Amino acid sequence: MRTRAYIIAMKRITTLSAALVMSALPAMGDGENNDLQDGAQLLSEGTRLFLRGLLSEMEPMAEGWDKLLEMLNDLTLYEPPEVLENGDIIIRRKSPAAPQTGENGETDL
Numbered sequence: 001m002r003t004r005a006y007i008i009a010m011k012r013i014t015t016l017s018a019a020l021v022m023s024a025l026p027a028m029g030d031g032e033n034n035d036l037q038d039g040a041q042l043l044s045e046g047t048r049l050f051l052r053g054l055l056s057e058m059e060p061m062a063e064g065w066d067k068l069l070e071m072l073n074d075l076t077l078y079e080p081p082e083v084l085e086n087g088d089i090i091i092r093r094k095s096p097a098a099p100q101t102g103e104n105g106e107t108d109l
Contacts, residue, residue, distance in 0.1 A: 010055060017047050
């Protein structure tokens with residue numbers, strides 16, 4: 001299953017590549033410049049193959065994007081980071097997390 005961020009990224013890449021291909025082509029008349037039309041078709045096919053390769057390379061990375069987006073949405077639960085004199089960085093939670101209870105009523109801290 002593809003993630004929402006992955007689909008948005010692919011739509012942007014596809015739109016950008018289509019715009020690049022279209023901007024590289026001059027206005028063509030009826031039946032004129034067959035070589036130019038052939039070149040445009042080759043360029044279009046090459047772009048399509050490039051994007052398919054890019055999709056196959058990015059797909060494994062996109063699987064973790066949902067977790068990343070979920071973590072980014074949770075940043076509002078924390079105070080801004082503080083840097084101590086010794087270089088340690090502390091990120092405090094705005095409100096304490098509720099303890100999680102297990103199946104047997106056990107509490108995880």
